Amino acid sequence: MIKWLIQKSRIKSPWLLHYDCSSCNGCDIEILACLNPVYDIERFGIINVGNPMHADILLVTGAVNHRNKKVLLNLFEQMPDPKVVVAIGSCALSGGIFREAYNLLGGVDKVIPVDVYVPGCPAKPEAIIDGVVLGLQKFRQKRVEEKSYAGRGDLRQF
Amino acid sequence: MIDTAIFIGIGLVVGPLLGGLVSGLDRILTARLQSRIGPPLWQPFYDVLKLWNKEKTVVNVWQAFCAYCYVAAASIALVLFFLRSDLLLILFIQAVGAVFLVVGALSSTSPFSQVGAHRELLQILSYEPLLILVTIGVFLETGSFKIERIYSWNEPLLMKLPFLFVVLGYALIIKLRKSPFDLSTSHHAHQELVKGLLTDYSGPILALTEIGHWYEVVLFLGFCSLFWATNWIGMIAIVVITYFLEVLIDNVSARLNWRWMLGYAWTMGLTLSMVNLVWLYAS
Numbered sequence: 001m002i003k004w005l006i007q008k009s010r011i012k013s014p015w016l017l018h019y020d021c022s023s024c025n026g027c028d029i030e031i032l033a034c035l036n037p038v039y040d041i042e043r044f045g046i047i048n049v050g051n052p053m054h055a056d057i058l059l060v061t062g063a064v065n066h067r068n069k070k071v072l073l074n075l076f077e078q079m080p081d082p083k084v085v086v087a088i089g090s091c092a093l094s095g096g097i098f099r100e101a102y103n104l105l106g107g108v109d110k111v112i113p114v115d116v117y118v119p120g121c122p123a124k125p126e127a128i129i130d131g132v133v134l135g136l137q138k139f140r141q142k143r144v145e146e147k148s149y150a151g152r153g154d155l156r157q158f
Numbered sequence: 159m160i161d162t163a164i165f166i167g168i169g170l171v172v173g174p175l176l177g178g179l180v181s182g183l184d185r186i187l188t189a190r191l192q193s194r195i196g197p198p199l200w201q202p203f204y205d206v207l208k209l210w211n212k213e214k215t216v217v218n219v220w221q222a223f224c225a226y227c228y229v230a231a232a233s234i235a236l237v238l239f240f241l242r243s244d245l246l247l248i249l250f251i252q253a254v255g256a257v258f259l260v261v262g263a264l265s266s267t268s269p270f271s272q273v274g275a276h277r278e279l280l281q282i283l284s285y286e287p288l289l290i291l292v293t294i295g296v297f298l299e300t301g302s303f304k305i306e307r308i309y310s311w312n313e314p315l316l317m318k319l320p321f322l323f324v325v326l327g328y329a330l331i332i333k334l335r336k337s338p339f340d341l342s343t344s345h346h347a348h349q350e351l352v353k354g355l356l357t358d359y360s361g362p363i364l365a366l367t368e369i370g371h372w373y374e375v376v377l378f379l380g381f382c383s384l385f386w387a388t389n390w391i392g393m394i395a396i397v398v399i400t401y402f403l404e405v406l407i408d409n410v411s412a413r414l415n416w417r418w419m420l421g422y423a424w425t426m427g428l429t430l431s432m433v434n435l436v437w438l439y440a441s
Contacts, residue, residue: 009207012198040194042185045201050349053215053360056208080213080361 007140010056010082013045014136017055019075021108023062026122027089031059034125052078057135059128060114063091063098064105076112082142084135087114088128090121097121162241169237177372178202180379181345184405188346191409202368209365217266217358224262225359225366231255232373239380242306245293252377256282259355259367266358274354278342280416284423285329291431292329295322296384298438309387316385316396318441321434323385325427327400330378332423336408339419347413 016035020028035041035048049055052075064072076085087108090096095106108114115138118131182199189196198204216222235252238244260282263275297303299318300311308315316323332339340347343354351357359367382400386392414422 005207006211009204009211012204013201013208037192037194040189040196042189042197043195045197045204047348049353051353051357053358054353054356054364056212080215082212 018059021062027061063095084115084139086116088118165240169240173236174372177375206365212361220265224258227258229370232370270352271357285332288329288427314386321430338411338414
C-alpha cells in the first residue's frame with residue numbers, strides 16, 4: 001500500500017531540470033515547446049524547476065565538451081536520489097555531427113549515466129514526451145537506496 | 159482533558175490536511191485564472207509524499223534542525239489556536255518558526271539561499287508590526303487576547319475593525335508569499351532566484367518546510383475567521399472570500415522590490431491601523 005502510494009506520488013509529481021550542454025538550441029526550443037502553458041503540463045504535476053536540489057528528471061541536450069562536463073556532473077550529483085536522466089537529440093546521444101571535434105568528449109553518457117535516449121535532430125516534441133514518459137516509468141520503479149553515482153573518481157579525472 | 163486531547167489531535171492532523179487542500183485549491187484556481195486546467199486537488203500531497211521518499215541531503219546539521227523547529231513552531235501555534243489560547247502567544251511562536259526557516263537558509267553558503275533569506279527577513283519585518291497592531295485592535299474591542307473570548311463575542315469584529323481587517327489581508331499577502339510580495343521564494347515563479355529561501359532545502363527537508371507552510375496557512379485563515387465569529391456561515395464566508403482575494407491579487411500583480419513592500423506595508427498598514435485604533439478608542 002505504502003509502496004503503491006510512493007510510486008503514484010512519483011508518477012504524479014516529476015520535477016524537471018533542463019540543462020543545455022552545448023546544443024544549437026534546436027532541441028531546447030522543442031523542449032520548451034513541450035513545457036509552455038499551451039499544453040499546461042502542470043496538469044500532470046510537472047514543474048520546470050531551476051534548482052537541481054529539487055529536481056527528479058534531468059533533461060540534457062547537446063554534446064559534452066571539456067568546459068561543461070564539470071557543470072553537468074555537478075548538477076547530476078546535486079540531484080537527490082532517485083533521479084532519471086533523459087538525453088535529448090543526436091548530440092546528447094553520441095556527439096552527433098560534432099562527434100569528431102577535438103573539443104568534445106561525445107555524448108552525455110560519457111559523464112553521467114543516462115536512463116533514456118531520445119534521438120532526432122532536433123528531437124520532435126512527441127519523441128521528447130515519449131522519452132519523458134519512459135523516464136517516468138523508470139523513476140517510479142527506482143528505490144531510494146539505489147544510488148546512481150557517476151563516481152567521484154570521474155570528477156578527479158577531469 | 160479529553161477535549162484538550164481532541165483539539166490537539168485536530169490541530170496536528172486536520173491542520174496540515176486542510177492546508178494541503180487549500181494549497182491544492184489555490185493551484186487549481188490560479189490555473190483557471192490563467193485559462194489553464196491545473197493540477198488535481200491532491201497535487202500538494204503527491205509533491206510532499208514524493209519529496210519525503212527522496213534521498214536526504216542536507217547542507218549541514220543546522221539546516222535540518224531549523225527545518226524541524228519551523229514545523230514544530232508552526233504546528234504548536236496551530237494547536238494553541240485550536241485550544242483557543244492566547245492570540246499574542248500564538249503570533250510569537252509563529253514568528254519564532256518563521257525566523258528558524260530564515261536561519262536554516264542562512265546556514266548554507268549558497269548566494270541564492272542567502273539573498274532569499276535576507277528578503278524573507280525583510281518580509282517578516284514588514285508584516286510582524288501589522289499583525290501585532292491587528293491583535294491590539296482585537297484586544298481594545300474585546301478586552302482580551304484569549305481566542306475563547308474573541309469567539310464568544312456577540313458582535314462581528316469586522317464591524318468595528320474594518321481597516322484592521324484590510325491590514326490583516328495585507329500582512330497575509332506578505333506572510334503567505336503571494337505576488338506582489340513573493341520576494342523571498344515564489345510558489346509560481348519556479349526559477350526566480352533559483353528558488354530563493356528554499357534553494358538549499360531538498361528532499362524530505364523541503365517536504366517539512368511545505369508541511370510547515372500548510373500549518374501557517376490554516377493558522378492565518380483561522381485568524382481571519384476571528385473577524386466574523388458570531389456564526390459558522392459568516393466565519394466560512396469571510397475565510398473563503400479573503401483567500402479568493404489573495405489568489406486573485408497573486409495573479410493580477412507583478413512582483414515588487416523590497417523597498418516598495420516595506421514602504422507600502424508600513425505607511426498604509428500603520429496609517430490604517432492608527433485610524434482604526436483611534437476610532438475604536440474614541441467611540
